[in-house]
Amino acid sequence: MEEVNQIILSKAGSNVELIPEIAKHLISSGGKRLRPMLTLACAEMFGYQGTGHVVLAASVEFMHTATLLHDDVVDESDMRRGKLAARKLWGNQASVLVGDYLLGQAFKMMVDVGSLEALRILSEASAIIAEGEVLQLGAAKNILTSEEDYLRVIDAKTAALFASAAEVGPVIADQGAEVKAAARAYGRELGLAFQLVDDALDYGGSSADLGKQIGDDFREGKITLPIVLAVARGSDADRVFWKRCLEEGAIEDGDLDAAIERLRKVDAIADTVQRARDYGANALKALEKLPSGPHNDALAEAVAFCISRVS
Template identity: 55%
Template sequence: MTASASENVHSIKRAGPPSLDPMMALVAGGMNSVNAVILDRMQSRIPLIPELAGHLIAGGGKRMRPMLTLASAELLGYSGTRHHKLAAAVEFIHTATLLHDDVVDGSGLRRGRKTANIIWGNSASVLVGDFLFSRSFELMVEDGSLKVLKILSNASAVIAEGEVNQLTAQRRIDTSEEQYLDIIGAKTAALFAAACRISAVVAERDEAQEHALDAYGRYLGIAFQLVDDALDYESDGATMGKDAGDDFRDGKVTLPVILAYARGDEGERAFWKAAIAGHSISDDDLAHATGLLRRSGAIADTLARARHYGQRAIDALGMFGNSRAKAALVEAVEFAIARAY
């Protein structure tokens, strides 16, 4: 982030690294209401449903997406309560996609704990994910706004398209940077964007403010995913809450790999082809891949792109006056990028 961007919205100089603490403090009261809705709506007469859903929902996630809904509402000065149920709907959509993703990826860890598919099996995980999707749509319908329903239902469809796009690109070393950005824009950024945008609808603000919040969430989501994809090679299971090198072993062609492959010599390209095809995925191969990524500048450049999109997210808030909510939203961007340092 540029110093000027930070100074414009922070009246008090921050001590220490950026964090989500200001946003969490800003929305603490609202999140109590959101959590109550989540707890109530994940219940079922079938005991396995709340048991499995609760494993993931109570698994230590920061609930960044519903917090963004509440923080965006604070930014707009909205004093009602409609956004509480909608924030819960956003979290249910996110949780459902995580349950489905872990089945597709065959993941064993999520936030440092065993994934639901490992404990209860793939079938139960998929079906409980479907249940949570259904609950999210119930909450949208209860709100009564066709515009909100359109935004969140479209985001759900776009997320699914992004996941399918990622699946078709898996183990394809010729995946382009354009396709990669299309994938993360759909599977990650679309829900960030919708989570922020719906607050402008509920607060009955104009299209310009609606689109500004959409842009903020979208660019934040892209930056967030870029950092995650870099950390897959630079972090460990304790830090990331998942197995280090999962993307590498799954044959996911993320931006660090795209850049390293483009910059590699003939031997390095041969290695990447074998690795992404699933033929060279040992721990030694992962260490070699990480070395290539560092030497080629691929990780550094991925993080530079994350900073670029983070700045675009901050710029999208330019039309809003300085406030505690704006400062918290800016710091959320800075936090998302600082995770890599």
């Protein structure tokens, strides 16, 4: 992982000062590096000895960082990982362009590795992620988004990169179709679990207070699974409330507390967490098809870590 960080920092460099400045702001602000870890573990578990997996892992993290930069612009977010979002510090313009730069660097790094199959998987993910974000844009401000539509969104915007990050491990280690599919399934299910946990955390999770800033999704009018469930299960009065807050953005003092109360009343947060657990269990099931040993254990721990954030 240290090598991944080294590559990330060196490849975020540029003669154009602003680029490393913004990239480092994000990269060193304590992301969990979950995605590159998947690539490393899924290659090393097959005894892969080269350095290609480290470069692929770094390019996965660059793709993710580019997405964060663009997301913050799209969502008009003020904060990211407890710091001011890059767009608040350097502006939307620089965030869009530095995101583009990191994406270009990510592809250059993948090309350096030279695996056309890994390139196919990750470039496919890149298009799918953007597609998921556009889909979410359409779903935003629509409280009648169905659970199925919401799952399509997170499958694309979050799970696709987790799935691809895991799959390129056995790809670069020259493994067969079955383990590649198992690694991909593991990554996908973990990604879905991860996103649902995030959704639940934004309303405080299942415990009282995690010291995490909550209510970002609410203030941005994002329709996430807790909302989808609450709208489906709630009364007409509930729907009037959700419509005013999320579609019309007319949020008043105390509305976040009222929202959490309405979510809890219909078990929307607890059930979101339960679905995350289910996806986590699916991820563990996929792991059974991959070689046992310390890397498999680490991947199982990643699932436990994900879920533990919320319970």
